[in-house]
Amino acid sequence: MPKTMLGRVVRFSRLLHREGVEVNPGNLIDLCKSFEHIDLQQRVDFYAASRATLVSRFDDLETFDRVFNSFWSTPLISEDMTLTDTDVGGNSDLDVQADVSEVVDSADMQEDVDGDGESEEVGYSADEALMAKDLAAMSDREIEQARKVIHEIVNIIANRRSRRRVPENRGRELDFRRTWRRNALLGEDGVELSMKRRRIKKTKLMLLCDVSGSMDCYSKFLIRFIYALKREIRDVEVGVFSTRMTAISRLLKTKGIEESLHEVAEKVHDWAGGTDIGGCLREFNDKFARDMLHSRSVMIIVSDGWDRGDPVIMGREMARLRKRVHKLLWLNPLLGTPGYQPLCLGMKTALPYLDYFLPAHNVASLIELAKTLRSVWK
Secondary structure, three states: OOOEHHHHHHHHHHHHHHOOOOOOHHHHHHHHHHHHHOOOOOHHHHHHHHHHHHOOOHHHHHHHHHHHHHHOOOOOOOOOOEOOOHHHOOOOHHHHHHHHHHHHHHHHHHHHHHOOOOHHHOOOOOOHHHHHOOHHHOOHHHHHHHHHHHHHHHHHHHOOEEEEEEEOOOOOEEOHHHHHHHOOOOOOOOOOOOEEEEEEOOOOEEEEEEOOHHHHHHHHHHHHHHHHHHHHOOOEEEEEEOOOEEEOHHHHHHOOHHHHHHHHHHHOOOOOOOOOHHHHHHHHHHHOHHHHOOOOOEEEEEOOOOOOOOHHHHHHHHHHHHHHOOEEEEEEHHHHOOOOOOOOHHHHHHHHHOOEEEEOOOHHHHHHHHHHHHHHOO
């Protein structure tokens, strides 16, 4: 048993995960930061804080209560247990996330020693080395670990809650307007309560990924990220380009990731070839934009900006594209390189039309992308 409250919380969250309750590093950070606002000696306060931060679905409440009562049957804090600054929420989000990762790693090592099972079954937050490692340098095992983190990032993007409410019999908020209408004719004979909940606001994305030779070491991983987005978010359109534009939304919708990647590579004859960004954008604007975009769409272009095409054409097509969308983002893996400056002609041509220019070279940069998208759709 870990000698810190954070250690026990991580163990508890691992048990919840095994029972099917979706828990991610953000949930753990929120719970740890809540410790400064509650008395950990009060079991009911700790229960309320845990339930509020770790449970996001109504159907998981029964499972949460069962695991909570089983795991926390002993006092929350024992005399030999240390309560660190992190446990009471004194650190920043990054510090808390690092501490959560450290405790998860130590718990994994202890499970290997004790023989309780395979530690890879539960993948909370990757350690700092994995978060910062360049995607192009990852091993197959590290890519698999990163994919688990990517799944959590996608859930954050896909399940953003709107300020609008929708009727829900099991909702937690009383819908006064519907309650009043339904009971207007009942008088004093009875009252039927109507409930509501916050609507899950699905995002609308258009992604174009550069699969030219200079992007080859990044594009396959980034397409995996795009594939995860496509599986979770219904309104996502996807295209890849090198010297030609190819729409691949249909391929990512019906098949598994490995089969999809294989078929995409076969269909895109210029994969790992040269780059004509302006020509590809012109093809997109002429053939695809009307059906795939509207004024509230968010467009994401993933490319290093190296271009052999005509910069005049690229500038003109970027201007056309910017008028069609709500926000235009450009993800560049090279932006994460120390000392990088967007000096290549293609990148310099695109910059004036962008709302956001972001790196896409490691898992941490994709987490920042998720935060940016949440701010875009507020």
